[in-house]
Amino acid sequence: MTELAQIRNFSIVAHIDHGKSTLADRLIQLTGTVAERDMKAQLLDAMDIERERGITIKANTVRIEYPAKDGKTYVLNLIDTPGHVDFGYEVSRSMRAVEGSLLVVDASQGVEAQTLANVYQAIDADHEIVPVLNKIDLPAAEPDRVKEQIEDVIGIDASQAIPISAKSGLGIPDVLEAIVTRLPAPKGERDAPLKAMLVDSWYDPYLGVVVMVRVIDGVLRKGDRIRMMQTGALYGVEKLSVLKPAMVDIAELGPGEIGVLTASIKQVRDTRVGDTITHEKKGCEKPLPGFKPAQQVVFCGLFPVDAADFEDLREAIEKLALNDASFSFEMETSAALGFGFRCGFLGLLHLEVIRDRLEREYDLDLITTAPSVVYHLHMKDGEVRELHNPADMPDLTYVDHIEEPRIKATILVPDEFLGDVLKLCQDRRGIQLDLSYAGSRAMVVYDLPLNEVVFDFYDRLKSVTKGYASFDYQIIGYRTDMLVKMSILVNDEPVDALSMMVHRDRAEMRGRAMVEKLKELIPRHMFKIPIQAAIGGRVIARETLSALRKDVTAKCYGGDATRKRKLLDKQKAGKKKMRQFGRVEIPQEAFISALKMDN
Amino acid sequence: MEDWRNGGFGLYLHWPFCASKCPYCDFNSHVAAEIDQSRWARAYEAEIARVGRLTEGRILNTIFFGGGTPSLMDPDLVARVLDAVRATWTTANDIEVTLEANPGSVEAGRFRGYAEAGVNRVSMGLQAMNDADLRRLGRMHTVAEARAAFGVARDCFERVSFDLIYARQHQTLAEWRAELSEALALAADHLSLYQLTVEDGTVFGARAAAGKLRGLPDDDRAADMYALTQELCDAAGLSAYEVSNHAKKGSESRHNLIYWRYGDYAGIGPGAHGRLTLDGRRWAVEAPKAPGAWLERVEKLGTGDGLTETLTPQDQAAEYLMMSLRLSEGSELGRYEALGGEIKPSTIKDLVGLGLIDEGAGRIVATPQGRIVLNGVLRELLA
Numbered sequence: 007m008t009e010l011a012q013i014r015n016f017s018i019v020a021h022i023d024h025g026k027s028t029l030a031d032r033l034i035q036l037t038g039t040v041a042e043r044d045m046k047a048q049l050l051d052a053m054d055i056e057r058e059r060g061i062t063i064k065a066n067t068v069r070i071e072y073p074a075k076d077g078k079t080y081v082l083n084l085i086d087t088p089g090h091v092d093f094g095y096e097v098s099r100s101m102r103a104v105e106g107s108l109l110v111v112d113a114s115q116g117v118e119a120q121t122l123a124n125v126y127q128a129i130d131a132d133h134e135i136v137p138v139l140n141k142i143d144l145p146a147a148e149p150d151r152v153k154e155q156i157e158d159v160i161g162i163d164a165s166q167a168i169p170i171s172a173k174s175g176l177g178i179p180d181v182l183e184a185i186v187t188r189l190p191a192p193k194g195e196r197d198a199p200l201k202a203m204l205v206d207s208w209y210d211p212y213l214g215v216v217v218m219v220r221v222i223d224g225v226l227r228k229g230d231r232i233r234m235m236q237t238g239a240l241y242g243v244e245k246l247s248v249l250k251p252a253m254v255d256i257a258e259l260g261p262g263e264i265g266v267l268t269a270s271i272k273q274v275r276d277t278r279v280g281d282t283i284t285h286e287k288k289g290c291e292k293p294l295p296g297f298k299p300a301q302q303v304v305f306c307g308l309f310p311v312d313a314a315d316f317e318d319l320r321e322a323i324e325k326l327a328l329n330d331a332s333f334s335f336e337m338e339t340s341a342a343l344g345f346g347f348r349c350g351f352l353g354l355l356h357l358e359v360i361r362d363r364l365e366r367e368y369d370l371d372l373i374t375t376a377p378s379v380v381y382h383l384h385m386k387d388g389e390v391r392e393l394h395n396p397a398d399m400p401d402l403t404y405v406d407h408i409e410e411p412r413i414k415a416t417i418l419v420p421d422e423f424l425g426d427v428l429k430l431c432q433d434r435r436g437i438q439l440d441l442s443y444a445g446s447r448a449m450v451v452y453d454l455p456l457n458e459v460v461f462d463f464y465d466r467l468k469s470v471t472k473g474y475a476s477f478d479y480q481i482i483g484y485r486t487d488m489l490v491k492m493s494i495l496v497n498d499e500p501v502d503a504l505s506m507m508v509h510r511d512r513a514e515m516r517g518r519a520m521v522e523k524l525k526e527l528i529p530r531h532m533f534k535i536p537i538q539a540a541i542g543g544r545v546i547a548r549e550t551l552s553a554l555r556k557d558v559t560a561k562c563y564g565g566d567a568t569r570k571r572k573l574l575d576k577q578k579a580g581k582k583k584m585r586q587f588g589r590v591e592i593p594q595e596a597f598i599s600a601l602k603m604d605n
Numbered sequence: 606m607e608d609w610r611n612g613g614f615g616l617y618l619h620w621p622f623c624a625s626k627c628p629y630c631d632f633n634s635h636v637a638a639e640i641d642q643s644r645w646a647r648a649y650e651a652e653i654a655r656v657g658r659l660t661e662g663r664i665l666n667t668i669f670f671g672g673g674t675p676s677l678m679d680p681d682l683v684a685r686v687l688d689a690v691r692a693t694w695t696t697a698n699d700i701e702v703t704l705e706a707n708p709g710s711v712e713a714g715r716f717r718g719y720a721e722a723g724v725n726r727v728s729m730g731l732q733a734m735n736d737a738d739l740r741r742l743g744r745m746h747t748v749a750e751a752r753a754a755f756g757v758a759r760d761c762f763e764r765v766s767f768d769l770i771y772a773r774q775h776q777t778l779a780e781w782r783a784e785l786s787e788a789l790a791l792a793a794d795h796l797s798l799y800q801l802t803v804e805d806g807t808v809f810g811a812r813a814a815a816g817k818l819r820g821l822p823d824d825d826r827a828a829d830m831y832a833l834t835q836e837l838c839d840a841a842g843l844s845a846y847e848v849s850n851h852a853k854k855g856s857e858s859r860h861n862l863i864y865w866r867y868g869d870y871a872g873i874g875p876g877a878h879g880r881l882t883l884d885g886r887r888w889a890v891e892a893p894k895a896p897g898a899w900l901e902r903v904e905k906l907g908t909g910d911g912l913t914e915t916l917t918p919q920d921q922a923a924e925y926l927m928m929s930l931r932l933s934e935g936s937e938l939g940r941y942e943a944l945g946g947e948i949k950p951s952t953i954k955d956l957v958g959l960g961l962i963d964e965g966a967g968r969i970v971a972t973p974q975g976r977i978v979l980n981g982v983l984r985e986l987l988a
Contacts, residue, residue, distance in 0.1 A: 532959055532981050555828035557980040560799040560849050562931060564617055564864040565878040567924050568889055577984055
């Protein structure tokens, strides 16, 4: 057990690419926590997807022992938090588990929107914040301008910001020293009943579910019987460790300490981030405040490209769910796409991460249907229903009104692109809440409907700002609007996988875009095919795919019989990848492309 | 009766050499500096004897010299081959002996010799009726030479056919109308009119892949050109009896009809394909493509056949349908079913409803609208 005064718990707040993981690596390296030969880049980002995308999805932690200049050895616990808004709740819990943050800002780039959201979380958690200016050795570094920006935009004192280069190691000893001298030690009562926060959990194939905890009060020991206060579940602690970052067993964790435990917990689903852990007997009375169950805000269908892979998909989703309690899934059938799952996610990035992991780690080819948000249907009989899938939209005569989720979007953008960004937000039914300047960059705050954002907002924003804008959002509530279900009909047959909820004023434009795209994607048939977008019985956009005019082999003699037969056999095999709608065959690729939202 | 007898029995001989390779051509053709024609004669004779033993007792209906450029063969070589054929099979009284010829002046000089050897029909590769386009197609002859060669051919052979390629780069409907009218005025008894097809593995294919083959008509314009072709040929008494082949009544290529009526044919020469019914099984046979490899195989192993496979009843039915539906006489449903094929009545009804096929008297026939989308029709029928 370590004395409270010798413990410092902290997180690092940074925008993607601003050097969070590299700084963490340097801290680990300089303190000799990991032997030089075991170092690999970005130690804490364990998943391939995390390394590739430069993001952190799961919280992670490392315990560092640091002999400070005052002659004492300190235990520094770094919790590496998820860096994305989709995991905002997880971030807030991680922040509550530590007392201070290093705010890492790229001295050549300045503050970004994502940094803001996380730094506000840190401020909310009453953190002491130490600004760190990274990449100070780059020719484009402007430390003074960035310091000023930190003060203007975030409103914290940046005069003592530490200049570093995580890449070269410059300034790292100053950071270690600042952690000890500038961040507060944790508080807690060793003799009080056990009160610990469940910070995160994950599934380990050898150990089962591993739970990361921060002890607030009391002492947690191996062999203790514990209670999860939100779920009421009881477990016996089988293994208690600290992460360095490899697991090192420890007899007990006292106040202020961070570690992991295993307790024969079968599924990650049985653990709740933010839950309070106490002893079964003589436990604490009140749980920690702020607990929230996971809330899915974006839904989409995931279908195997090859219908024969459905069972593999089911198995893969169930396995992934062992490790990620924050997405939901239920079986779904679509006339277009066959059997699949309707899945709910914390946000768009979460959706992408899960889909990528299913495709990569389980080697599946998937079709993702257009993401949909959760609508509130207020029925005429007073009932309120949640709508996760436009295909389930009931007859309008039973619906009184529909509410949709709105977000508060914060966008930081260089001046020159401001006009385009404002236009994009206006086009997406946005309401401007704020517009301010920090140096040559504008900070725009908009109230936007989430359904417009899940469509292709990120891509459009990136393209109109040449990638210079940064964007973040939080859900602010539900509001009534003129929402309608738009159906797509091919040869007068509705195609369920393509129906979507849209605002009435935007329906015609979206319908037009969809039918034009489908006209390009559906191969010509022997007959002409009308492609329509409709709201109820009213057609709002229509294209006609003309009949095939020429498809014949000019020369076919004795030598061509085999080749031609094999070609027809191959086409027959290809037909199996087509989906039949009445008399029209739509290739799988057409769905994939139509559902990609990159006009 | 064995099924092949519905179509007859023919012999295809492949001569694999050309003076130069045309940029659109994906046939098995090679350019060689020196060719030992007597060595080829011996190989052909050996193969004829071998295939003759397998098909003993049959009457041979047709012989076709294809290539390559068979008009590069010495008339003596052609004579030796035909002598060997006559010594091997009983030939039909009206046997058709066709040789593909380039319409150049040198080739025309050999026409008399071919006729004396027994060739009674030539099929000439005119391809275009203007010199600029001939050059673009990589052809070595001029229009003037072709007209002269055509005249010589008319004097030497009972029957003369020629080929044109249309739907070429930058070709307009009006230009094709003028060109085809000019060609029809030559009064051949048979015309093969092919739309330019860009094949992989050719110079045109590579150019197209690089986006450098410009001005090709889209499918709609190509369809219009096809319709115009039918209109002009019908008016000239040369209706289409097959997708790309037109003839005066009775002047159809009997050899090619064997393919389309799904008869038996032996293929001799590099890359030649055959269909032979032996001991109740139908074999698909394919010889190695490289001229040297084929020669060695014949000389050392005593057979030119490379790949052979037996065709399942379903394969045979599919081949019969896709070949016979190319003909204006269409396909016999009874024969298709006897071979092992199946068609849902609803599919036929659908296609009749769309105006793509006609049904009657136990046959189905592609309509003119159906013929130009025949691959689509076949996909439906064979689904």
